[in-house]
Structures are given as structure tokens and as C-alpha cells.
Amino acid sequence: xxxxxxxxxxxxxxxxxxxxxxxxxxxxxxxxxxxxxxxxxxxxxxxxxxxxxxxxxxxxxxxxxxxxxxxxxxxxxxxxxxxxxxxxxxxxxxxxxxxxxxxxxxxxxxxxxxxxxxxxxxxxxxxxxxxxxxxxxxxxxxxxxxxxxxxxxxxxxxxxxxxxxxxxxxxxxxxxxxxxxxxxxxxxxxxxxxxxxxxxxxxxxxxxxxxxxxxxxxxxxxxxxxxxxxxxxxxxxxxxxxxxxxxxxxxxxxxxxxxxxxxxxxxxxxxxxxxxxxxxxxxxxxxxxxxxxxxxxxxxxxxxxxxxxxxxxxxxxxxxxxx
Amino acid sequence: xxxxxxxxxxxxxxxxxxxxxxxxxxxxxxxxxxxxxxxxxxxxxxxxxxxxxxxxxxxxxxxxxxxxxxxxxxxxxxxxxxxxxxxxxxxxxxxxxxxxxxxxxxxxxxxxxxxxxxxxxxxxxxxxxxxxxxxxxxxxxxxxxxxxxxxxxxxxxxxxxxxxxxxxxxxxxxxxxxxxxxxxxxxxxxxxxxxxxxxxxxxxxxxxxxxxxxxxxxxxxxxxxxxxxxxxxxxxxxxxxxxxxxxxxxxxxxxxxxxxxxxxxxxxxxxxxxxxxxxxxx
Numbered sequence: 001x002x003x004x005x006x007x008x009x010x011x012x013x014x015x016x017x018x019x020x021x022x023x024x025x026x027x028x029x030x031x032x033x034x035x036x037x038x039x040x041x042x043x044x045x046x047x048x049x050x051x052x053x054x055x056x057x058x059x060x061x062x063x064x065x066x067x068x069x070x071x072x073x074x075x076x077x078x079x080x081x082x083x084x085x086x087x088x089x090x091x092x093x094x095x096x097x098x099x100x101x102x103x104x105x106x107x108x109x110x111x112x113x114x115x116x117x118x119x120x121x122x123x124x125x126x127x128x129x130x131x132x133x134x135x136x137x138x139x140x141x142x143x144x145x146x147x148x149x150x151x152x153x154x155x156x157x158x159x160x161x162x163x164x165x166x167x168x169x170x171x172x173x174x175x176x177x178x179x180x181x182x183x184x185x186x187x188x189x190x191x192x193x194x195x196x197x198x199x200x201x202x203x204x205x206x207x208x209x210x211x212x213x214x215x216x217x218x219x220x221x222x223x224x225x226x227x228x229x230x231x232x233x234x235x236x237x238x239x240x241x242x243x244x245x246x247x248x249x250x251x252x253x254x255x256x257x258x259x260x261x262x263x264x265x266x267x268x269x270x271x272x273x274x275x276x277x278x279x280x281x282x283x284x285x286x287x288x289x290x291x292x293x294x295x296x297x298x299x300x301x302x303x304x305x306x307x308x309x310x311x312x313x314x315x316x317x318x319x320x321x322x323x
Numbered sequence: 324x325x326x327x328x329x330x331x332x333x334x335x336x337x338x339x340x341x342x343x344x345x346x347x348x349x350x351x352x353x354x355x356x357x358x359x360x361x362x363x364x365x366x367x368x369x370x371x372x373x374x375x376x377x378x379x380x381x382x383x384x385x386x387x388x389x390x391x392x393x394x395x396x397x398x399x400x401x402x403x404x405x406x407x408x409x410x411x412x413x414x415x416x417x418x419x420x421x422x423x424x425x426x427x428x429x430x431x432x433x434x435x436x437x438x439x440x441x442x443x444x445x446x447x448x449x450x451x452x453x454x455x456x457x458x459x460x461x462x463x464x465x466x467x468x469x470x471x472x473x474x475x476x477x478x479x480x481x482x483x484x485x486x487x488x489x490x491x492x493x494x495x496x497x498x499x500x501x502x503x504x505x506x507x508x509x510x511x512x513x514x515x516x517x518x519x520x521x522x523x524x525x526x527x528x529x530x531x532x533x534x535x536x537x538x539x540x541x542x543x544x545x546x547x548x549x550x551x552x553x554x555x556x557x558x559x560x561x562x563x564x565x566x567x568x569x570x571x572x573x574x575x576x577x578x579x580x581x582x583x584x585x586x587x588x589x590x591x592x593x594x595x596x597x598x599x600x601x602x603x604x605x
Contacts, residue, residue, distance in 0.1 A: 031411040037471075038430055045445065102345050129578050
């Protein structure tokens with residue numbers, strides 16, 4: 001619609017303001033607010049976390065203590081976040097891919113419409129309601145049907161040790177898997193739908209079955225987009241807060257280290273919910289919590305940049321070429 | 324021939340595995356809806372919907388302040404977030420075909436997927452710590468930042484569906500670019516933009532993480548922009564932390580109210596736009 005950005009034109013526009021130039025650069029100011037928000041967030045978090053980062057240095061990332069006397073270390077919460085997100089990805093990605101393949105390539109039209117609407121509704125359910133359901137329903141299922149049998153047979157293994165209330169890393173990871181399936185499934189489906197039909201026809205032409213078409217043409221063609229969708233799901237799992245807060249138990253310090261699937265723990269997001277609003281202004285604890293916020297910011301930013309690049313390349317560039 | 328039947332078997336197997344995945348994903352939704360309705364329906368009555376929470380530990384009281392707080396909070400969020408998002412979307416669609424536009428679009432997509440808890444932490448540090456008070460303003464700001472990228476993206480996508488011939492026709496009549504955009508292009512894309520705004524409202528109405536450090540939650544009805552307030556998602560969280568059976572029942576009741584609000588908007592929007600989105604795209 002408009003050409004490349006031309007600085008000279010911009011200055012001329014500022015010198016001789018017209019209603020059109022005003023409108024154009026006025027709306028640019030609003031659009032630029034996104035950039036301002038991200039930069040401001042980074043500045044605010046770095047500034048707030050500064051006392052803790054200078055006092056503890058690298059040991060802020062490797063320490064396990066969490067009290068004013070012995071110092072603050074974020075390692076248990078970083079590991080807790082990674083473990084729950086990993087469980088979510090390992091369970092969520094295969095199921096999401098199954099749904100995406102089913103919806104994009106195999107299901108009859110009626111089923112396709114119904115199932116994709118249900119998947120969209122799953123994405124619309126608020127996080128806190130997943131949390132409530134996780135606390136009163138899923139936790140009991142995990143305790144009775146997963147934890148009890150496994151601990152009965154393999155309870156002597158350290159990674160299966162722990163309490164029997166169901167408030168643990170596994171419940172949190174399972175809940176996260178349920179919550180990220182709609183994201184990964186619908187983006188992967190879009191990526192698969194955007195595969196050109198010539199790819200499918202080539203495979204059908206040499207006598208492939210429908211599954212072989214999916215495997216040879218669709219999956220290999222959309223690999224990087226699906227990878228991007230999985231990473232977007234990972235980003236969701238890492239940032240997800242309230243649902244996890246209600247089922248993970250919320251312990252602090254060295255006992256929050258993820259040593260067993262069935263022990264209570266804490267993630268970066270949940271310790272913020274549990275402690276930030278009560279942290280005293282100016283205290284080292286507040287700075288340490290903001291430091292955790294900063295780490296979360298950095299991880300989420302990196303993950304989303306990579307994911308957007310992967311998905312964007314597949315969906316938008318191809319979409320643009322088709323238009 | 325046996326090779327062919329093996330391939331056919333694999334094909335069938337893939338179909339049924341795909342269907343199984345779809346069924347697996349539906350179980351949680353069905354269970355959530357079932358549990359929320361089963362446990363929440365008996366709690367809901369006029370008193371529960373309008374009364375303030377009672378003394379902690381004693382049955383009675385309701386979620387009146389939470390419903391009121393959510394409505395006020397969402398109202399302010401709309402006032403801040405919608406104009407910002409729509410104007411950003413206009414820039415990206417009408418003038419954003421340049422490096423600056425591409426950078427903004429990219430960062431907008433990144434912000435859309437950003438953890439809401441981080442946005443809450445930033446507003447807490449910036450507003451709550453500075454003003455030394457939890458407030459509706461802080462909560463509405465946090466929710467606006469969450470709403471902004473969603474509205475921006477849906478506005479841009481709706482505007483891009485407007486054919487260029489409509490823009491050309493308006494310009495050919497000598498109407499200026501800004502007037503064309505606001506009166507002709509925006510009007511043509513109105514339904515898509517409104518759909519995006521409604522879905523964004525439904526999303527922020529259910530947000531809870533950023534509210535913990537911005538409006539904090541309260542036992543009382545709204546008492547000014549500058550003080551702690553309650554909201555439905557936050558009330559559900561506080562109730563879930565209490566060990567009493569009545570709190571559990573009230574939590575389910577509040578969840579039923581929240582899920583009705585969110586799903587009615589979502590299902591309504593989907594029914595209203597059914598078919599239209601697809602026909603304009605192809």
C-alpha cells in the first residue's frame with residue numbers, strides 16, 4: 001500500500017503537516033506503543049532486580065536458598081518451570097499433532113467443524129477455571145489412578161517418591177498439557193492446511209494412501225511450522241500461572257528442587273503469585289522476585305521470537321505468495 | 324497384495340489414532356463443564372450473586388463485589404485498550420508495509436503470546452509500588468496491555484480483507500486518505516473488528532494472574548479507583564485457597580458465572596460470524 005520508509009519524506013511531512021500525514025504518523029505513535037511497552041518492561045524489571053543481581057551475581061541463578069538470612073537463589077523455580085513445561089510438551093505435542101492431522105487431512109467435514117469448534121472453546125476457558133478443576137478433579141485422578149499404582153510398584157525409586165495428595169509436578173505438567181493442546185493443535189492445523197495441494201497430488205499420483213500422503217507430503221513440508229507451534233506451546237506452558245499455582249503445592253527453598261514427579265514444587269510464575277504482593281517495598285526479597293520476573297521475561301521473549309519466526313515464515317510468507 | 328493391505332491398515336490406524344487424540348482432548352472440556360455446572364448450579368441464587376463475601380470461615384456471603392469489580396475493570400480496559408489496539412491495527416494495515424511496520428507487527432505477535440504474569444509484575448513495580456496502593460487503574464492498565472496485541476492483530480487482519488478497489492473508489496471521489504480509512508475502510512471491516520474486540524474482552528475478563536499484584540482482591544464493594552478491588556477470577560482463586568467446604572461450593576459457583584460470561588461471548592461471536600469469515604477469505 002505505501003512504499004518503503006523514507007526519512008526525507010517523513011521530515012517533509014512534519015514540516016508541512018497535512019491531515020493525512022497527521023493521521024499516518026498519529027497512528028504510528030499508537031502502533032509504536034507495543035515497542036515502548038516491551039522496552040519499558042525490560043527497563044523496569046532490570047532496575048527492580050538490580051539489588052538482588054548485584055548482591056548474589058551468578059549464584060542468583062544457581063542458588064537454592066530462599067530467605068533473607070542465607071540469600072535468594074532461583075534455581076529450584078527455574079528447574080520447576082522447565083520440568084512442568086517438559087512434561088506438558090511430551091504429552092501435549094503428540095496429541096496435538098494427532099488432532100491437527102485428523103482435522104486437516106482426514107476427518108469428514110461435519111466432524112471437522114464440530115471438533116475444531118470444541119478445540120477453540122478449550123482455548124477460551126480461563127486459566128483459573130482449569131486451576132479449580134485441576135485442584136478438585138484432576139488432582140484426585142492423578143493421586144488415585146497414576147500415583148498410587150506407580151508408587152505401589154516403583155515407590156522405592158527416588159523420582160517416584162513423595163506425598164500422596166496429588167499436589168505435585170506431574171499434576172501441574174498434565175494440567176499444562178491439557179491447556180496447551182488447543183494452541184499447538186490449531187496452529188499446526190493451519191500450517192498443514194497451508195501446504196500446497198500440488199504436494200498432496202504428487203503423492204496421490206504415485207498411488208500413496210492418505211496416511212502416506214500425510215507423512216510424505218504434508219508433514220515433511222510443514223515440519224518447521226509444526227516445530228514453531230510446539231515452541232509456542234512451550235512458551236504458554238512456561239508462562240502459565242494460576243492453574244499451576246493451585247496444583248503444584250507451592251514450597252520454597254531447596255525442598256522445591258524437582259527431585260521427584262510426585263513431590264510438591266514451585267515454578268517461576270507461581271512463586272511470583274505466592275509472594276510478590278506481600279513482599280516488602282525495598283526488601284531484598286522483592287528484588288529477588290523481580291529477578292525471577294526478569295528471567296521469565298527473558299525466557300518467554302526468546303521462545304516467542306523463535307516460535308514467531310518459524311510459524312511466521314511458513315504461514316505469512318506463503319500466504320503472501322498466494323495472494 | 325499383502326503389502327497393500329498392510330498399507331491400508333496403517334492408513335486406517337492413523338485415522339483412528341487421530342480420532343482418539345481428538346476424543347482425548349475433548350474429555351477435559353466435558354469434565355470441566357460437567358463439574359462446574361454440577362457443583363456450581365446449586366450455589367447460585369440472587370443473594371450469592373449480589374452479597375459481599377461473609378466472614379472467612381463462616382458459610383454465607385456471595386460474589387457481588389467480584390462481579391461488580393470485573394465489570395468496572397473490563398470497562399476501563401475497553402476504554403484504554405480498544406482505541407489503542409484499533410489505531411495500531413489501522414497503522415499496520417494501511418501504512419505498515421515498511422521496515423517499521425514489520426518490526427511492530429513482529430513485536431505485537433510476541434507480546435500477544437507473552438505470559439500475563441510478567442505484565443502484572445511490571446505494572447506492580449511501575450504503578451503499585453510507586454503509588455503505594457493497589458488500584459483499579461493498575462489492574463486496568465495490565466489488562467489493557469494484554470488486550471492491545473489481540474485487538475491490533477484482529478483489526479489489521481479485518482482491514483486487510485477490505486478490497487483495495489473500495490479504497491481506490493473512495494480516493495477517486497477526492498476523499499482524503501484519513502477520511503477514507505475511518506469512514507469507508509473501517510466501516511466495511513466493522514464486523515470483523517467488533518468480533519476481535521469481543522473475543523479480546525472475553526479473554527481479559529478471565530485473566531487472573533496480573534490481578535493478584537494490581538487490584539489484590541477485596542471483601543468489599545468498589546470504593547474508588549485508587550483502592551484494592553475484587554474481581555471474579557481473583558475471588559475464585561482466593562476461595563480455592565480456603566479449606567472450608569462452603570468455600571469450595573462458592574468457588575464452583577463463581578466459576579460457573581465466569582465460564583458463562585466467557586463462553587456466551589465466544590459461542591455468540593462464533594455463531595454470529597459463522598461462514599462469513601471463510602467466504603471472505605477464499
